[in-house]
Amino acid sequence: MRRSFAFKCTLLVMGWVLVGIACEQIPAYTFWPAIFGALTLPVALGLNLLAAGYWLLRRWPVALLPLALAVLTWPHFQRGLALHPLRLTTAAEPATAGPVVQVLSANVRIFNVYPQLRNDGLQSSKEMVRWLAESKADVLCLQEFYNEPAGTKSADGNVFRAMDKIGRQAGRESFLSKTLTNSAGAEFGMAIFSRHPIVNKGTIQFGKLTQNHGMWADLRLPSQDTIRVYSFHLQSMSMDEKDIVDSYSSKSGLKKKGLGLLRRFKRGAVLRHAQIDTLVNRFAKCPYPILLCADLNDVPYSYSYDKLADGFQNAWTSVGNGVGSTYNGRIPFLRIDNQFAGPRWQVRDFWVNYEIPYSDHYPTTATYQLKPKQ
Structure with a gap:
């Protein structure tokens, strides 16, 4: 009877995995409850692995079912917990077969210009601008950018002369x-900076032009290859971190904050999913090898991420180890900042710059190598 019950539970978990994957492919503007089914997928994937282990010890032929599902869904598992144990040290120098491009992406939170974000002597603002200026990356994609050009009426001197610096x-x-x-x-x-010539550029709006939009730049490499780099910032979750923490800290907090958080989370998801559809349609028309830098404001188990993963390699999933969280706040394990690469690229290396804590997002840096055209 115990084995019969365990077998039924195993089948239920396997069904849960499949439903979770299906929910990832449903946009919130079509059926918004699917976003919560997708969010449960990491739990289902973990339980499926536990079921495989249980049956290997109890009755190995049965283990073939959850093992087969685990193999088929391994890319989904890797979205949340990348495992590349042979890459625990920095990757070796790339071969010389194709041009190499290093890309840094960061949500810089307007360089902490607002009073509530400032610290003594604008130290965090100065350090962030200095670090970016001294970066060895070939391309910088910066979301929530702020700049005070010459002539700005400012009491801060040239601290925020970011475009120049x-x-x-x-x-x-x-x-x-x-x-x-x-x-x-x-x-x-938003801003894109490049050590390679920018030969074309443009902006992608989602209706009215706001901080939530996309931009792109075509870059000419020394090899005479032209590549296109997209940077975009999707609709935020519209939820205050303190409200989220309060909601799961106590029953009273859940009653007080829960319904409002649910409404805002639904609204943010609906807008993000429409925005990612707009972007993916644009990507399909691009004639050049593509690199993507994004503040998705969404987790790896979401429609937004799934639409990108269908046609692009996620840099962290390709070469990283662990969760790769990028949110610098009280909510753990959030990876909402991502870099993706088209099929012409090989991801050589990727890391999160945890040593740069000046924003609520940690910067990410990746190295790519362009493969020869087939």
């Missing part, structure tokens, strides 16, 4: 996709 003064070309210029002349938006 990270761009021209560091020997990079730059493209600023502005969403707002305030009354003092300061600029908000």
Whole structure:
């Protein structure tokens, strides 16, 4: 009877895995409860592995069922917990078969310009700008960017002269996709900086141009290959970190905050899923090898991530080890910042810059090598 009960539980877990994967492929604007089915997928995948282990000890032929499912769904498991034990040390120098490009992506949180984000002497703002200016990366994609050009009415001197410091003064070309210029002349938006010539560029709007949009730049490599780099920032979850922590810390917190959080989470998911559809349609028309840098504001078990994973390699999943969380806050294990690469690229290395804690997002850096055209 115990084995019969265990077998039924195993079948239920296997069904749960399949339902979770199906939920990943349903956009929230079609059926929003599917987002919660997708979020349970990591638990189902873990239980399926436990079931395989149980049956290997009890009755190995039965273990073939959950083992076969684990093999088929291994890419989904890797989305949440990448395992590449042979890559625990930094990757070896790339071969010389094709050009190599290093890309840094970061949500810089407007360099902490707002009063509630500042610290003594604007130290975090200065350190972030300095670190980016000195980065050895070929390409920098910065979301939630802030710049005070010459002539801005500011009491902070040239601390936020970010376009000049990270761009021209560091020997990079730059493209600023502005969403707002305030009354003092300061600029908000996203930016791409490149040590390679920018030969074309553009912006992708999701309706009205806001911080949530996409941008792209075509870069000419020394090999004379042209590549396209996209950077985008999707709709935020619209939830305050304190409210989330309060909601799962106590029953009273859940009653007080739960319903409001659910409404905001649903709204954010609906908007993100529509935005990612817009972007994927644009990617399909691109004639060049593609690299993507994104603040997805979504987890690896979501429609947004799944749409990208269908056609692109996730850099962390390809070469990383562990969870690879990028959120610098009280909610653990969140990887909402990602880099993806098209099929022409080989991911050589990828890491999260945990030593740079000046934003609520940790920067990510990846090294790619362009493979010969088939």
